Amino acid sequence: MTKTEAEVGLVDYPTSLSPSRASDFMTCPLLFRFRSIDRLPQDPSPAALRGTMVHRALELLFDLPPEARTLGAANALLEQTWVELSAADPQSAAVLQAELSLKPEAPAAEVAAAVIAPAAIYLDTYFALENPQRLEPHEREFGVAVEIADNFTIRGFIDRVDRTPAGDIRIVDYKTGRAPTAKYQDKAMFQMRFYALAWWRLTGVVPKMLQLIYLGSNNMIRYEPSQSDLEATEAKILALRLAINESANSGIFAPTTSKLCDWCSFRALCPAWGGTPPALPPVSLWIAPPIPDGLAT
Numbered sequence: 001m002t003k004t005e006a007e008v009g010l011v012d013y014p015t016s017l018s019p020s021r022a023s024d025f026m027t028c029p030l031l032f033r034f035r036s037i038d039r040l041p042q043d044p045s046p047a048a049l050r051g052t053m054v055h056r057a058l059e060l061l062f063d064l065p066p067e068a069r070t071l072g073a074a075n076a077l078l079e080q081t082w083v084e085l086s087a088a089d090p091q092s093a094a095v096l097q098a099e100l101s102l103k104p105e106a107p108a109a110e111v112a113a114a115v116i117a118p119a120a121i122y123l124d125t126y127f128a129l130e131n132p133q134r135l136e137p138h139e140r141e142f143g144v145a146v147e148i149a150d151n152f153t154i155r156g157f158i159d160r161v162d163r164t165p166a167g168d169i170r171i172v173d174y175k176t177g178r179a180p181t182a183k184y185q186d187k188a189m190f191q192m193r194f195y196a197l198a199w200w201r202l203t204g205v206v207p208k209m210l211q212l213i214y215l216g217s218n219n220m221i222r223y224e225p226s227q228s229d230l231e232a233t234e235a236k237i238l239a240l241r242l243a244i245n246e247s248a249n250s251g252i253f254a255p256t257t258s259k260l261c262d263w264c265s266f267r268a269l270c271p272a273w274g275g276t277p278p279a280l281p282p283v284s285l286w287i288a289p290p291i292p293d294g295l296a297t
């Protein structure tokens, strides 16, 4: 039987949820625990770092006047993101360099060109899918946090929000991976419904369109949500909160094996693969991280 709000257990956890953490729990509760409760460090992957650079370049692209939003300008911004990353996070920059077997003493310009080349392919694809000179985003990298139940907030960062002159809202997310097959598209769209729910609760407007742009496979997935879709998403998130709460109160975060185990950073600690998880940290350390500055509430 589904628990009601009043039945959330003694440990008031979680107090917030993002689409990524919700997806972690749905994929594997133990993965959720390792990331959200133990907060175990994870080595950044080259693919994720390239994704971050591409997202940043596309965000900055819209700072330029429309006529200046060319592929050449986007590539220059990508180079700028590499310079920023190298200065702010040398460890992550080293991960990208190591992937390419670049010698530490290689000239900076040579390193930049080599690191940027695989990421620049995503920008080529972006320009094949959209013309940024004809877009004027309403929001970019929009941080949102909305309380949808007592002491429970949904939060996240939306890559882009477009608004037509008539006020229609389109929520856009860039992916540097490949589009999922039809069987998994609904799962991929969960993140977008999550954002649409947050937007609706924040502004009172149900977005007209949700759009996933797959830069790894040169296509898009679109969906027009209805209010009842978003109500169903809210019910699903609240049910998820209760399921996480049950795990938190029982201390049981069951491993769920799947193909994703092959890429899981925590496999050595996973009992499904012969490992032993660390003891659960004290509950006082589980508290959700503070909402970063700049989030719309």
Ligand code: SF4
Residues within 6 Å of the ligand: 028, 030, 031, 255, 256, 257, 258, 260, 261, 264, 265, 266, 267, 270, 271, 272, 273
């Ligand atoms: S290895 Fe698989 S089952 Fe274990 S925590 Fe990771 S995703 Fe879950």
